[in-house]
Amino acid sequence: MQNLSEKISLKGQVMLFTGLIVLLSLLILSFFVAHNQSKNTREYLAEKVQSSASYIAYNDLVQKSLIDGEPTQELLDYVELVRAENNLLYIVVMDNNKVRLTHPDSNQIGQTFVGTDAERVFHGERYTSEDIGTLGPSMRAFHPVWDNEGNQIGAVAVGIATSAVKEAVLENQIILILLTGISLFLGLIGAWFLANRIKKTLNGMEPKEIALAIQERNSMLEAVNDGILAINNAGEVLLANDRAQQFLRRTGYQGEFEHTPIDHIWPELKLQDALAKESAASHELIKKGDVETIVTRVPMYVYEQCVGALATFNERSQLHDIMRQLIGTQSYAKSLRSETHEFMNKLHIIQAMVETESYEELKDYIEDLSDRYHLKTASAVSHVEKLVEDVSIAHYLAKRIGWMEKMEVNVHIQSGIPWPSMSTELIDTWVTVIGNTFDNAWEAMQHKEHKNLTLTLKHVGGVLRYVIEDNGTGFSANEQQQFLASSKKGDHGYGLANIKKKLKIFNGTLDILSEKNKGTIITVHIPYTERSQEDD
Known part of the structure; x- marks a missing residue:
């Protein structure tokens, strides 16, 4: 069924399933109607022959002929007239010995009535039955005939051919089938108009295309780095992407989102203002708890009618x-x-x-030119090599210091006992520490007119000590906790969480001393043990 629905268009599916429902309903209805019509037709014909039998039984000509024991021509003419007018198979008047006084076939007059169902009539009963007689299968009605003193002097049997009963039933059923076909045709026309209307409502899209569009829309919403909130005209949340939910959870809201009034989630957002004014507001500063956000609010329109409002926001610190x-x-x-x-x-x-x-x-x-370049490079490397015996770290550190000096940063280096050679894993950790701390220091100082950086490298008591101090913007204790808790590489431009992860392997420590607008001091300690002979 799934493969079939993929091959057939939405319009075809609506027509197919609507047609099947209409057809099934008509078939069930037709079955009951046909059954009732067949029953009613038989009852009608049975009542017709019974009425005819009663009408004949009380006729004076019939009574007189039965008393005399022979039919008169007048009786024969009368009975034949009634039979022809009522389209009956036969009308038989018989005495108490079942001898026929009338019959459509004159050769059968004087013969005994044929059938096993005539016995009850001679006991005074009126009834109908079906049996096979001289003229074939028939439905017949029996009625006793009494004289004026109430004595039974004979009986009347009126029959209609069974084939006539079947023809009458079939005729009604044919009419019913025609009506069913017309109803089905009208149902298909209605299904066609319904399918066109649905197709127009869906902008001509197929269900598979709609599902794909929804998936793409959800993917795009989650890929956006901004928080997104949308509400309907009642002020209830229709949409909150993952970024928005994470932010709201982090700032204190722990309830549901969909169909919840926006005032219960973030009253300061005042998203209903975009609904009431039907105008956009860009880059507004709005708080959520202690966190400042930059918010843009816009009304949403469908067919030129405002149906809701949308807000996109980001934390001010991220910007x-x-x-x-x-x-x-x-x-x-x-x-x-x-x-x-x-x-x-x-x-x-x-x-x-x-x-x-x-x-x-x-x-x-x-x-x-060549001598000056090599002298400059060699001078930086040779200076750092006095602090670090490992050539790879020395070259990397010299490169970072050289770049800082090119960016007009005044770099001051302090040292005690030089760092010794170390394992590849430890070198990788120090590269991570140096790279991230230098990047953070540059980000913090770049807006300063005078940029100062102090670097300290020491090897004291079996511990490698690294201290970097800048005169940048610094950050608060709350910001420090957020940066250290972040598992996202490079989050907020800080690599502190990444450093902390690397230090954990060597039981190292990370200490931060920072103050807003006064700078930051980052201290890293890593215990050091001599490398084994295999490493050498």
């Missing part, structure tokens, strides 16, 4: 993180433009020396 990242990107782009400009100037100098064929000066100039 600030995005802005800091954008500012960082702009600063990085500015640095690249500066280096590109400097590089182009050098290319112009080289081009001029080539055009003037000053090859000796060109050679000296290129060697000077």
Whole structure:
């Protein structure tokens, strides 16, 4: 059935199933009607022959002929006239010995009545029955005949052919079948109009297309990074995507969402204002508990009629993180433009020396550029190598410090006993710590006019100590808890949760000291044991 529904269009399905329902209903109705009609037709014919038998039995000609023992021509003519007018098979007048006085076949007059169902009439009973007589199967009615003194002097049998009964029943059934066919045809026409109306209501879409559209709509709603809330005209929530539900749960609401008044969930949102005013409001600052959000509210229209309202929102802190990242990107782009400009100037100098064929000066100039580059790089690496024996960490740290200095950050380095060589797993952990803390420090300082970064590397009492201090924006204790609790990589631009996960492998610790607008100090300790001979 599922494969059939996929192959047949919605219009075809509506017509098919409606037609089947109409047909089944008509068949059931026709069965009962046909049964009743057959029964009523038989009862009608039985009553007809019984009435005819009674009418004949009380006729004076019949009584006189039975008393005389022979029929008169007048009786024969009268009986034949009644039989013909009523379309009867026969009318038989017989005496108490079953001898016929009348019969449509004159040769049968004087013969004994045929049938086993005539005995009861001679006991004074009136009844109908079906039996086979001289003229074939028939439905017949029996009626006794009495004289004026009440003595039974004979009986009357009136018969109608069984085939005539069947023909009458069949005629009624044919009419019923025609009516059923007409009703089915009208039902299919109605189904066609209904299917067209449904199709128009669904904008011409098939059920499979509607289901796919709903799945796509749900996927898009959940893929959006904003919280989404929608209400109907009654102010009840129609939709709350996962992002909205997570935010509302986190800020204190623990009830149901669908069909719940928005005032019970987030009264400060005032989403009904978009319904009442039927106008949009963009980027409004609205609180939910202690959390500030940026909200956009718009009314929803269907066929130019306002049917509800929609709100999209995001936490203000998240937007600030995005802005800091954008500012960082702009600063990085500015640095690249500066280096590109400097590089182009050098290319112009080289081009001029080539055009003037000053090859000796060109050679000296290129060697000077190369020496300056290697000196600068070697100086940074050699400086860090004094702090860290492991070459891979030294090069990585030098690269990060060099980038900070290019971004006009004043980097100050402090050291005690240098870090020793270490295992690959520990190197990976330190790369994670250094990378994330440097990124966080840059995000916090990038809006500052004067950027200062202090880095401390020490090896004290079997513990590797790493301290990084910046003069950035800092963050509150609540924000710190949110960042550490987040399992999402890079959430809010901070990698603190990722660092904490890495440190757990080596029983390391992470301490944070931060104050709004005054900076942050992050301290990391990892216990260190000498590597085994296999590692060496």
